[in-house]
Amino acid sequence: MNIFMQILMNTEIYKEHVYVVILCGGGGTRVWPLSISKKPKQFMKFYSNKTLFQETIARALEFTDISRIVIITSDKYVDEIKKEVPQILDQNIIGEPMKRNTALAMGVAAAFVYQKDPSGVIINLASDHVITKLDIYRKTLLAGALVSFDKHYLISVGITPTFAHAGLGYIQKGAKIGEYSGMPLNKVTGFKEKPSMELAQQFLDSGNYLWNANNYIWRADDILEAFDKLSPEIAKQIRKIQPFLGTNKQNEAINSYYPDTPQEPIDTAISEKTDNLYVLPGDFGWHDIGGWQVVYELGKKDDNENVVIPSQDINNNFPVIIEESNGSLVYSGKQPIAILGLSNIVVVDTGLGLLVCDRKKSNDVKNIVAKLQKDGFDKYI
Known part of the structure; x- marks a missing residue:
């Protein structure tokens, strides 16, 4: 009997221990001015x-x-989270007083789960991704949870690349150790930072690389042990906070120990150091809303390939008129907008800010935000 047949025997057991941790702290400056x-x-x-x-x-x-x-977020978003999903238990919302990157956030969330269930297996999700193939998504992540629960592996779900992408990091696949639910499970042999376009094309052609989307699945006990071994400075702070998680002293402990904790992403703190990381391929229509170009690509097109994003306020949908124009994206949150005789542009008007740009340059919006910040216009970003 191979290891995956053995794992099947634990199918019902592991479901009682599955937790989802949602990281909800990003700023989203690439889709300014809608995102501030x-x-x-x-x-x-x-x-x-x-x-x-x-x-x-x-x-x-x-x-x-x-x-x-479990939600881990900036403390300034806690009220918004409660408003949007009031069913979430208040104690399951962990507010961070400052940004300390993903290693500490994931570590504290794992410690929170461990306090509730030492055998808890965690599916880590970002709060701002779009998934278009939900059945495959569910099958893939549950496969990762089952393998992680039973074999104590740290699992990364890498995204099967569809083109040469220079804006993402890559996971290098090593030996295949088995197959589960029709998906190969491979040893991870390396991580590559955002490559040149030429190198990204080589990665795509080789078939040995997956996009690194920071999709991780692991048991709470296993990842905490990994922190102890591989990132002791961060682990020390997590262990100080851990006894207070889920208690009325939680916020006080987090506020006390966060400032002295190093800022580090999970990739360099754990993933690039461990020899216990395996990868499943993700082919479930994953998209990171990393800019207006992605918003456009996923949007519903009219006959001229234009996309209109509805107002955030369903009671105030302002007219958007597009004439003799194509390939454009328009959002209006405060007043009517009309474009005439223009192609491949982005127009976003929120009342707080107005963006007009070439759609192909829309990924550079972050530079505008940086300039606004530099010039002291923080209230607009």
């Missing part, structure tokens, strides 16, 4: 009557119940 620090993109509606965060919660409920969904 006060209310970033995960709290915006792009393609439905649900925000990206609400869509993430809906997907999380495919894996577990609401009592085992």
